[in-house]
Amino acid sequence: MVKEAAVPSTGQTWTQPGMDGIGNVAVKCPKCKEILYGRDWEKNLRVCSRCDFHFKLTAYARIELLVDRGSFVELDADIISIDPLNFVSRSQPYTAKLGEEQNTTNLHEAVVSGHATIEKKPLALAVMDFRFIGGSMGSVVGEKITRTIELGIERRIPVLIVSASGGARMQEGLYSLMQMVKTSAALAKLGEAKIPYFSLLTDPTVGGVTASFATLGDVIIAEPGALVGFAGPRVIEGFMHTKLPEGVVSSEFALQHGMIDTVIHRRDLRYELGRLLNLYF
Amino acid sequence: MPYDLEFEKPLVELEKKMHALQRKGDHLKADERVQLQHMERELRWRTEEIYKNLTSWQTVQVARHKDRPYAADYIRLLCDDFFELHGDRVFGDDHAVMAGPAKLDGQKVMLICQQKGRDTKEKVFRNFGISHPEGYRKAHRLMQQAEKFGLPVICLIDTSGASPALEDEERGQAEAIAANLYLMARLQVPILAVVIGEGGSGGALAISVADRILMLEHSIYAVASPEAAASILWRDTSFAPQAAEAMRISARELHRLGLIDGLVPEPLGGAHRNHRLAATNLKAVLLKHLAELKQLSLDELLEKRYRKFRTIGKHGKSVGSNMLRANT
Numbered sequence: 001m002v003k004e005a006a007v008p009s010t011g012q013t014w015t016q017p018g019m020d021g022i023g024n025v026a027v028k029c030p031k032c033k034e035i036l037y038g039r040d041w042e043k044n045l046r047v048c049s050r051c052d053f054h055f056k057l058t059a060y061a062r063i064e065l066l067v068d069r070g071s072f073v074e075l076d077a078d079i080i081s082i083d084p085l086n087f088v089s090r091s092q093p094y095t096a097k098l099g100e101e102q103n104t105t106n107l108h109e110a111v112v113s114g115h116a117t118i119e120k121k122p123l124a125l126a127v128m129d130f131r132f133i134g135g136s137m138g139s140v141v142g143e144k145i146t147r148t149i150e151l152g153i154e155r156r157i158p159v160l161i162v163s164a165s166g167g168a169r170m171q172e173g174l175y176s177l178m179q180m181v182k183t184s185a186a187l188a189k190l191g192e193a194k195i196p197y198f199s200l201l202t203d204p205t206v207g208g209v210t211a212s213f214a215t216l217g218d219v220i221i222a223e224p225g226a227l228v229g230f231a232g233p234r235v236i237e238g239f240m241h242t243k244l245p246e247g248v249v250s251s252e253f254a255l256q257h258g259m260i261d262t263v264i265h266r267r268d269l270r271y272e273l274g275r276l277l278n279l280y281f
Numbered sequence: 282m283p284y285d286l287e288f289e290k291p292l293v294e295l296e297k298k299m300h301a302l303q304r305k306g307d308h309l310k311a312d313e314r315v316q317l318q319h320m321e322r323e324l325r326w327r328t329e330e331i332y333k334n335l336t337s338w339q340t341v342q343v344a345r346h347k348d349r350p351y352a353a354d355y356i357r358l359l360c361d362d363f364f365e366l367h368g369d370r371v372f373g374d375d376h377a378v379m380a381g382p383a384k385l386d387g388q389k390v391m392l393i394c395q396q397k398g399r400d401t402k403e404k405v406f407r408n409f410g411i412s413h414p415e416g417y418r419k420a421h422r423l424m425q426q427a428e429k430f431g432l433p434v435i436c437l438i439d440t441s442g443a444s445p446a447l448e449d450e451e452r453g454q455a456e457a458i459a460a461n462l463y464l465m466a467r468l469q470v471p472i473l474a475v476v477i478g479e480g481g482s483g484g485a486l487a488i489s490v491a492d493r494i495l496m497l498e499h500s501i502y503a504v505a506s507p508e509a510a511a512s513i514l515w516r517d518t519s520f521a522p523q524a525a526e527a528m529r530i531s532a533r534e535l536h537r538l539g540l541i542d543g544l545v546p547e548p549l550g551g552a553h554r555n556h557r558l559a560a561t562n563l564k565a566v567l568l569k570h571l572a573e574l575k576q577l578s579l580d581e582l583l584e585k586r587y588r589k590f591r592t593i594g595k596h597g598k599s600v601g602s603n604m605l606r607a608n609t
Contacts, residue, residue, distance in 0.1 A: 084538070084595040087527050089514040108599055139594030146591070168482075170510045173528040174540050177482065177504040178593040181490050184459060185466035185590050192467070208504075210455035211443075211483040216463055230455035231445035239445050249450055257451050 029053050031225075045266050054223050054266055056203055058105075059112040059129035062162055066270050067116035067125070074114040076147055081109060081140045087171040094171040097133070105131045109140045110165070113148045115157070119274030121281065124151040127162040130204070135165035137208055138172040142179025145213060149186040153193050158281050160273065162200045163214040166232075167207020180212035187216050196280040198273065201228045201251065201260065219276055220260040221269075222251035229254065282348065282554055288331060288339050289550075295324050328550045335499065338522035340531040341507060343499040344478045348553040350560065352379060352394035352437045352477065358560035359567075360385055363392060368419060372452060375416030377408045377440070378488075380423050382432065386568055391427035393420045393488055394437040397478070410440045410479075413449055414457035417487045421461055424468055433471040433571055436488040441506060443484030458487040465490035466590070467583060471574035473567060475545065476500045476532070477552075492586050493570045494540075496532035497563070498547040503530040540593065543570070 024038040032051035036044075045065060046055040057065065063072050080098075087094040102108060110132035115124050126148040128135045137145075145161060152159035168176040190197055199217025201210075204227035211230060214220075222228050229249040237244055247253065254260045264272050284292040302309065302317045309317065335343065343349070356363050356379070363383040367374040376396075383392040397410035420436075427434045443454055465472060465488075474491035480502030496502060503510075503525075510524035511517060535541045545566045552559035574582065 078599045080597050080599045082595050082597040085527070085529050089524075089527060140596045143594050143596055168504050170505050170514060170524075170528060172595075173504050173530070174502060174535060174538075175594055177486055178540070178590060180459075180483065180486060181462050181466065181590045182593060184462035185490075185587055188463050188466045189587070191463075208483055211458040211487075212462055213459070215453075215456040215459045229450045230443070230458075231450070235445050236447055236450070240447065244447065248447065253450070257453070259453050259456060 027055075047266050052224060052265070054203060054225055056130055056164065058131065059107070059127040059162075062127050062202075063112065063116070063125070065266070066127075066160075066162075066273065067118050068120065072114055072116040074112060075151070076113055076144050077108060079109065079140050079144060081138055081172070083171070084139070084175055085171070085173050087173070089171070097171070101132050105129065107132050109144065110135045110137070111141045111144050113144045115151060115155075118160075118270060118277060121158075121274065121277040122155070123158045123160050123277065124148045124155070125160040125162070128164040128209075130164040130166075133169060133171075134167075135163075135209075136167060136169035136176070137165060137179050138169035138176045139179065141165075141169075142176075142182050145179075145183050146186045149183070149190050149197075152195050152197070153186075153190055156193070156195060158195060158277060159190060159197045160200065161197070161213060161217075162202060163205040163209050164202045165205055165207065165209040165214075167209060177208065180208050183213040184216060187213055198276060200269070200273075201226055201254075203227050204232065206230065206232045206249075215259070218280070219262075221272075222254060222260050222263050223266055223269075224251055224263050226251045228260070284550075286339070286342050286346070288335075288342075289328075292324060292327060292331070295320060295327070299324065325549065332499070332550060335531070335533075336522075337501070337525040337529065337531045337534065338507070340499050340533075341501055341521075341525050343551045343553075344501045346551060346553045349478055350552050350556040351399065352396045352439055354556050355437060355477065355560050355563060356383070356392065356394065358557060359564050360392070361387065366419075366423060369415040369422060371415070371418055373413075373415045375408075375413045375419060376406050377410050377412045378416035378419055380419055383435075385435070385564070385571075388568075388571065389430075389432050390571075391423055391432045391434045392437070393423060393434060395440045395485075395488070397439055408444065411442060411444045412440060412484055412487075413444050414452045414454045417443075417454075417457035417461050420488050421457075421464055424461075424464060428469050431470060433473065433574070434468070434491075435567060436472070436474040436491065438474060438476045438480050438485045438489055438502075439478035440481045440484045441479055442481035443487065458483050461487045462490055466587065469579055469583070471571065471577075471582060472586075473570055473574075475563065475567070476502050477563075481506055490586075490590070492574055492582065492589070493542045495543045495545055495566060495570070496535065496541050497545045497552060497559070498532055499551055500532050501525075501530045502532070502535055502541070503528055 029048040031053040034050040113126040201222040361384040366381040380393040398404035398407035472491040474489040476496040507521035507525035511520035548555035548558040
């Protein structure tokens with residue numbers, strides 16, 4: 001793992017589910033409230049050993065989990081966001097927000113991209129990281145994802161995109177919205193080149209990302225229990241003025257309604273992706 | 282039509298005085314007639330002054346004006362003929378989207394429009410222009426048909442957004458939008474998209490992947506509604522005006538940023554003051570762009586469309602570890 005060391009060991013008490021949490025003695029499962037020993041939890045790929053709740057993963061942890069050891073080569077790591085609109089909200093300039101996020105996550109942006117192999121099969125991949133401004137898609141996320149797709153076309157290798165996003169990034173206004181088109185247009189070209197695209201949805205994947213590349217996969221996979229949908233539950237409840245039943249807008253709900261192909265447990269992902277790569281390419 | 286928007290208040294008094302004089306009709310004295318002419322001139326330039334300098338939030342109010350011409354008005358005023366087609370062939374018919382073949386100045390086109398609805402009854406029928414997945418799938422079906430018959434596609438956009446209800450999740454709202462982006466990116470006929478009022482996020486984008494993105498002068502196009510952005514970034518919807526300014530959602534600002542390809546001039550004081558003139562302006566702009574696009578070969582058309590979206594975005598490069606920002 002080229003960049004694994006770059007993820008900081010916070011050494012702090014774990015507070016937020018699915019956030020960094022490296023080096024914690026213990027974590028509490030937000031679903032079943034079980035106390036999980038940090039080392040066991042890590043060994044179990046950050047899945048609750050009691051109820052199978054899948055915690056969020058950082059992009060680098062996700063890559064390590066998915067690809068053959070040492071095969072990942074990161075590309076475009078030096079692309080960073082600028083502030084095209086001079087955006088300020090609650091007297092915080094967007095540039096300050098970016099700096100803050102870069103410091104706390106030690107990431108340049110909400111996506112890490114490059115190429116690797118899975119079960120010795122080469123592929124281009126982009127992995128989103130929800131910690132960075134909610135995995136929101138602005139110009140840089142759109143650009144890196146598009147370049148990943150273009151790498152697939154150029155080298156004629158399959159593309160895997162792992163989504164974790166709250167949607168388009170409001171601080172970049174219409175630039176963000178247009179990234180939905182940019183990525184989808186690149187996928188249309190990938191499709192013309194007859195190269196397969198696999199989309200993996202992780203907790204949470206909503207908004208502009210679901211309404212573009214995330215739902216355009218030849219095969220769409222989701223992790224169990226992930227929040228997956230066009231709108232998040234709060235938006236739906238606000239719009240409908242009703243309370244939603246438990247568990248809607250999830251991977252299982254999407255599977256039941258024919259929106260995705262399959263739900264796969266985290267420990268089986270690498271193996272199953274390997275099978276798919278073999279079947280498609 | 283009376284001035285009824287908040288920022289038009291300075292005009293109301295003047296207009297009242299004018300009307301008082303006008304009511305006298307033939308009984309006007311000579312000096313009153315001169316006075317009236319002066320007033321008319323003053324009203325004109327003051328309206329011009331106000332509308333030249335609309336803020337983003339003021340533009341939002343014009344774009345959402347209850348008397349603003351809607352898609353159906355433009356269809357009636359623009360087209361020689363329009364045959365509305367219904368249904369997505371999967372689940373149902375979405376009344377927020379009106380679509381079908383049309384003739385514009387003798388040219389055959391495929392029209393796809395979002396219609397908000399004028400009175401309460403129509404608003405409910407049209408779901409306030411808020412589309413379900415069926416609307417986008419109807420558009421998808423008819424765009425494929427347009428490709429089959431070689432018809433240019435014209436989309437008129439006017440929606441606050443795509444419907445985020447539970448039923449829309451069940452029927453795949455996200456997929457319906459994504460599928461349109463994918464199709465339109467490579468559709469083998471010219472596509473024109475015009476935001477005539479509100480361009481609300483993904484719900485607008487789903488029929489806006491075009492060779493030319495045009496906007497009426499006082500329309501808006503945003504990644505999220507000002508209210509939604511305010512509630513997320515300011516945690517208070519009353520900050521919608523600030524959110525509107527910060528996101529730069531007015532047609533003029535977007536044109537300045539190079540994010541859209543052209544503006545359609547509106548009648549003085551907004552399109553709602555003169556539907557017919559608004560439609561005439563729109564028609565002229567549509568015909569001009571259609572003629573230009575028809576000059577391109579298919580390969581040129583598709584390559585230009587791809588490059589257009591491929592190059593949207595601003596980013597920098599980090600230098601060393603302190604992530605210095607440089608424009609590219």
